[in-house]
Amino acid sequence: MTIYRSFTAVQADLQRGTLTCRQLVDQYLDRIHEFGHLNAFTEVYAEEARQRADALDRKAAAGEPTGKLFGMVIGLKDVLCYQDHAVRAGSAILDGFTAQFTGTAVQRLLAEDVIVIGRQNCDEFAMGSSNESSAFGPVRNAADPERVPGGSSGGSAVAVQAGLCLASIGSDTGGSVRQPAAFCGVVGLKPTYGRISRWGLIAYASSFDCIGPIANTPHDAALLLEVMAGADAYDSTVSAKPVSAYASATLPDRPLRIAYLKDGVDSEGVDESIRKATRQKLDALRAAGHIVEPVELKNLPHLLPTYYILTTAEASSNLSRFDGVRYGHRAQGVTDLIALYKQSRTEGFGAEVRRRILLGTFALSASYYDAYYTKAQQVRRLIREETEELFTKYDFLVSPTTPSPAFRLGEKTADPLQMYLADIFTVQANVVGYPAIAVPNGTDEAGLPIGIQVLGAPFEEGKLVAFAKELTNSPA
């Protein structure tokens, strides 16, 4: 049976009657079983998915209208709340926790007839760039199981890469959708901040967090975005701007003004294979008649420090609710309140999460507040201004998605700074709130996927997707 690589293909076969939702689900369930060693799913909703597939098939057979995403089988990163299903954020601290409501994005997908096949492994509380910090163990890259899939939405990227579902819904705080998409050779889209409601997304850093799709094609990612995006009464930070048809948007009929990050093709810190692939892609764009120019980001060296100070500060507060009092893991045998907090949180959180809570608490503490938190907020504004200025001259900013292809399991776990550098090109979009898409850009000599990233103007996801289609030569 075919492994579908686009929703258009799935729809065609469903339409033709050569495929049923049930057959699709059974196929994916078989593959999930077959590729169990990749550890992409932490829970598979086998029976539930079969039943839903049957119900959808009956609905279609009865001639009833079907939803926009009828027949799309998806997985959910383990940070998205889905009523009556466990949600753990890859953490032991949410042991035994079941979501009591369905988040807005997931609700909207369900209303358009998606089939949710399972919950996908990720870095604990979405904190990580390699999916090695999950309480459910690391996820492995399908291109080379000795290598990481990237993170934090590692399970979600691998599931698409290995054909365990057609698309995944991840979350992106500093590159968590795009960086694993690059490592796995698939498409990852981070929309504009506030484009998709965060209601039902377990928070890492509230002013950076975005839900984003991971798919085989920019078109599929755009379809998912169209359904998930838009105003929502449950999230006061979501935008009320109307949602347009991102999947069918077109580019302006003129040469595009494309900036590319000079460091992305020149810096020694970027893998030669990636620099080469990026240069080739830029040459192709130039050859196609676009204006392609190098730019330097004055604030590039400040991106990661700004990102890590602000995200850890917000995380230190966001994760305070996991205290062992109302739900989740509670330490046994403690006799006083302070011990209850300390023990529960020490046992429940993994090393990376503890590190970030400590960093964030430090950045917000009275003696260091101005030197770290306040300063980082100021720098964030400067970076935003610099980016805004750039976008007055250009339509897109292109860079490699990552400085290296997928690294080996355990290669960077001992050196958090090296690990954090994996996010160097992706954090800018989150720091400034702009949309960005990561698309495949070939492979290196070892056959490891390489990604290329495009940053677009706020709320211009349509153009971004249209450009990504051109970059990948994939109209649908």
Added chain:
Amino acid sequence: MVAEEIISPDEVAKPDGPVSGADKFEAVIGLEVHCQLLTESKMFAADANAFGAEPNTNISVITLAHPGTLPKVNRKAIEYAVRMGLACQSEITRHNVFARKNYFYPDLPKGYQLSQDKGPICVGGGILVKVKDPETGAPYERVIEVHHIHLEEDAGKSIHDADDWATCLDYNRAGTPLIEMVTDPCIRTAEEAGAYLTEVRRLVRYLNICDGNMEEGSLRCDVNISIRPKGETKLGTKVEVKNLNSIRNVQRAIEVEFRRQIELTETGGRIIQETRTFDAGSGQTFGMREKETMNDYRYFPDPDLQPVTISDEWMAAIESTMPLLPAQMYQRFVDQYGLPEYDAALLTDAREMAEFYESVCRYTTNYKAISNWLMGPVRSLLNEKSLRERQFPVDAERIGTMITLIDNGTISQTAAQKIFSLMAEGATETPNQLAEQHNLIQNRNTDTLGTLVEEVLAAWPDKVAQYKKGKKNLLGMFMGEVMKKSQGSADPKLVNALLVEKLNQ
């Protein structure tokens, strides 16, 4: 659970008796008043905001801080806070940012409290209070300056005595909207503090933003107090006193804490910055926890909430909902209705009574008579039956009509009392109907009354003789006899005139 209260008997002050040096020191007092807002739902969630429900029934995933939940600002709470700010003539902050105040406590579900840090919703302003000097008894007025008013959410409740070994948690209260009003450290005496609190309570009730009930905790007050030698301008080390569930207890706590701090200072002790709790039973304060190093709450703007901007239109809409404030109402009662200050003060003490008064004014212009009825029979009946004005069985129209009937001589004051009682006991007829049914219409017939007068004078010839010799006060006795004969229905003014006329013939 946590043992917070460390009782240190050696620090306890004597509640009474003169303290040497009391005249050398002055108290510097600031109050922090929390008012729970009477919104239907919580500050950042749609759960009901109600007192007295079964534990953990007014809760939701937001209140319980389930992962994936987000807060949403209740606009009513913003409006209520603005109303209070307008009443205090504060400057209203148009761009409001909510901040997270981070600390761990089991009744704080998120591990942070949503509050305002920089840029509270109301800045400055003040409240005029009338105080009696405790020593001279002389009344004086002064403005207690409000430093700011900010919005925040309440925490849940930790209940330590419901179970032998466990602390129980009730999250119904978690997320209830609060305003915290902080005064400048400008209060000097317990009397001023009491007057301020009384005025705050009156204001929140007038504004209908808080029920002002201190026993149920919907209005709470913490006292910051330090002492310094008179004439000194620097502030001393302040002590915060909590657990004050009545205005009286706030005043008692101030008095006892003032004494304790003086005694401690006079005996060479050192006042430490701390939080103390007031025990109403013993009338003493006890140390809770040292506050020498301030808690680090790591405030930062809540990234889950957009700043709330109060537009000019919204502001105008809030202003249009402002009722007359007690002071304005008082002035109107004096100026427009010509009431004595005493009456005006009493009637405008509570908004409901003032409104009741004004509703009666639609039916009669005898304003003083309305005041007498409301301050007298109406008020005593309200107290006796513990009723609110709007529940009062006699409506404004019937009270007004009754006063008119007295004024035009149709019924006597005594008859009116009777009619009032009948109406208060549930009679639904009009005062006219009741007067007729119970024979209470005054007899104003000169012929029949003249006959009665003649009969009485004929029955008491010796008294008539005495009257004529100058014992004029016998008139009262003749009046009484005539009234008796008329079975109370005679118009006393007319009887009086007839008697004088006959006796002087």
